[in-house]
Amino acid sequence: PAAQIGVTGLAVMGRNLARNLARHGYTVAVHNRSQAKTDSLIADHGDEGTFVPSVTTEEFVASLERPRKVIIMVKAGAATDAVIEELVPLLDEGDIVIDAGNAHFPDTRRREAALREKGLHFVGSGVSGGEEGALNGPSIMPGGSRESYEVLGPILEDISAKVDGVPCCTYVGPDGAGHFVKMVHNGIEYADMQLIAEAYDLLKQGLGASAAEIADIFRTWNEGDLESFLIEITAEVLSQVDAETGSAFVDVVLDQAEQKGTGRWTVQNALDLGVPITGIAEATFARALSGSVPQREAARGTLPAHAGAFEVSDRDAFIEDVRLALYASKVVAYSQGFDQIAAASAENGWDIDRGAMARIWRGGCIIRARFLNRITEAYERDAELPLLLADEYFTGAVGNGVAAWRRVVAQAALAGIPTPAFASSLSYYDGVRAERLPAALIQAQRDFFGAHTYKRVDKPGTFHTEWSGDRAEHTA
Ligand code: NBP
Numbered sequence: 452p453a454a455q456i457g458v459t460g461l462a463v464m465g466r467n468l469a470r471n472l473a474r475h476g477y478t479v480a481v482h483n484r485s486q487a488k489t490d491s492l493i494a495d496h497g498d499e500g501t502f503v504p505s506v507t508t509e510e511f512v513a514s515l516e517r518p519r520k521v522i523i524m525v526k527a528g529a530a531t532d533a534v535i536e537e538l539v540p541l542l543d544e545g546d547i548v549i550d551a552g553n554a555h556f557p558d559t560r561r562r563e564a565a566l567r568e569k570g571l572h573f574v575g576s577g578v579s580g581g582e583e584g585a586l587n588g589p590s591i592m593p594g595g596s597r598e599s600y601e602v603l604g605p606i607l608e609d610i611s612a613k614v615d616g617v618p619c620c621t622y623v624g625p626d627g628a629g630h631f632v633k634m635v636h637n638g639i640e641y642a643d644m645q646l647i648a649e650a651y652d653l654l655k656q657g658l659g660a661s662a663a664e665i666a667d668i669f670r671t672w673n674e675g676d677l678e679s680f681l682i683e684i685t686a687e688v689l690s691q692v693d694a695e696t697g698s699a700f701v702d703v704v705l706d707q708a709e710q711k712g713t714g715r716w717t718v719q720n721a722l723d724l725g726v727p728i729t730g731i732a733e734a735t736f737a738r739a740l741s742g743s744v745p746q747r748e749a750a751r752g753t754l755p756a757h758a759g760a761f762e763v764s765d766r767d768a769f770i771e772d773v774r775l776a777l778y779a780s781k782v783v784a785y786s787q788g789f790d791q792i793a794a795a796s797a798e799n800g801w802d803i804d805r806g807a808m809a810r811i812w813r814g815g816c817i818i819r820a821r822f823l824n825r826i827t828e829a830y831e832r833d834a835e836l837p838l839l840l841a842d843e844y845f846t847g848a849v850g851n852g853v854a855a856w857r858r859v860v861a862q863a864a865l866a867g868i869p870t871p872a873f874a875s876s877l878s879y880y881d882g883v884r885a886e887r888l889p890a891a892l893i894q895a896q897r898d899f900f901g902a903h904t905y906k907r908v909d910k911p912g913t914f915h916t917e918w919s920g921d922r923a924e925h926t927a
Pocket residue numbers: 460461462463464465483484485488524525526527529530531533534551552553554578579580581582
């Protein structure tokens with residue numbers, strides 16, 4: 452039978468995506484550069500649905516019904532370009548090429564433009580949820596032409612995760628929009644993980660609690676507003692006992708967090724756009740600090756702490772303070788991420804519906820959380836909301852925890868415990884709500900040394916003061 456859709460690249464992700472499609476009743480053409488992966492897919496899972504295996508790319512393309520829909524699931528970067536190059540001469544006008552790998556969105560824009568010139572549709576699609584998600588329902592963030600989504604959308608929605616019967620997949624926007632949104636999703640994931648890690652550290656140091664005790668606290672938190680996949684797995688990880696030593700597993704893991712680069716991309720892009728995503732940036736830098744081995748060795752035992760003891764008098768009150776601080780910091784990180792999506796959407800003409808992005812992140816992906824419903828509702832109240840934090844629900848929910856947030860950050864600072872994401876999120880909160888910022892002084896300094904001019908609070912216009920002369924003010 453002619454296959455309805457094809458997957459090339461059958462490592463963990465492609466294999467599971469192909470199985471997901473087959474389990475949903477689609478006839479799936481499958482192909483991999485080296486035949487062994489195709490063979491093992493058919494041998495291990497051939498009975499799960501209808502697969503049409505091919506050895507060569509020519510056979511693979513020929514096995515597909517038109518317009519052809521080809522999902523590429525290979526290593527991001529040069530491998531993706533190599534596969535596209537092989538496919539393109541074999542395709543016909545109107546065919547759809549989907550890159551479901553973790554491409555950087557500028558690459559997706561380049562590829563989309565090149566394929567559009569040839570009359571082909573190129574869909575750069577974020578897929579989140581790892582191997583588990585690919586098999587049982589990921590969150591899918593497809594970009595590209597609307598026309599291609601008409602054909603492809605129903606299939607992707609079909610295999611995506613569902614929350615309350617609603618698919619975790621929707622059209623994101625043109626060219627690189629899908630991969631862009633996936634990138635910001637990963638950036639938010641960095642922030643969320645760092646915030647959870649800081650909460651854990653505060654509970655550990657403040658209460659002297661064991662990993663198992665802290666696991667219980669996270670388990671309780673997972674029954675409230677913080678309910679999420681990341682909180683859930685945190686409790687699982689903290690409960691794990693190392694088989695070899697009998698210690699808590701978390702205590703035998705080296706304290707150096709690695710990264711594959713999506714956090715860095717998110718921060719680089721935010722710097723280009725001028726959007727302050729301090730939560731994601733601090734989280735990315737915190738991983739970098741953890742891996743700064745020579746610097747940490749030079750500083751450990753050398754830099755004086757002059758810190759007080761971390762004394763917690765009321766255990767339950769402290770736990771509640773940390774919970775509130777975590778929730779407030781998390782809202783800040785998401786608010787900043789959604790700001791970045793809005794800025795990129797405006798810059799690139801993507802017209803991204805932020806409420807819909809929160810909706811498709813509710814299931815399948817790593818940052819899936821109950822709290823995303825509140826974000827969707829906020830954008831339903833006002834699609835042009837300039838600041839998620841300023842939505843009526845979040846002003847209440849965060850406002851409720853501000854005093855606790857301040858206590859936690861202050862206590863941590865006095866005790867010499869680093870809380871980069873908690874503290875910078877609180878600073879962002881106070882900065883963005885400030886009546887007046889010391890930026891006035893910076894702008895004045897810029898005028899002093901560089902004649903960069905300034906505006907005044909009391910009248911319109913642009914001005915410059917003759918700092919090296921008579922210090923008179925002129926209209927610039
Ligand atoms: P990998 O990223 O490990 O890539 C392995 C696949 O790429 C194999 O099928 C391999 O073929 C193929 N490949 C390579 Br490498 N170079 C090639 C070339 N020049 N031509 C053709 N094929 C080539 O696989 P993965 O972990 O399944 O991830 C696939 C994509 O999904 C990546 O972009 C990844 O970033 C993304 N992703 C992964 C996850 C996850 O949890 N792993 C989650 C979300 C997204 P071979 O078998 O012949 O070597």
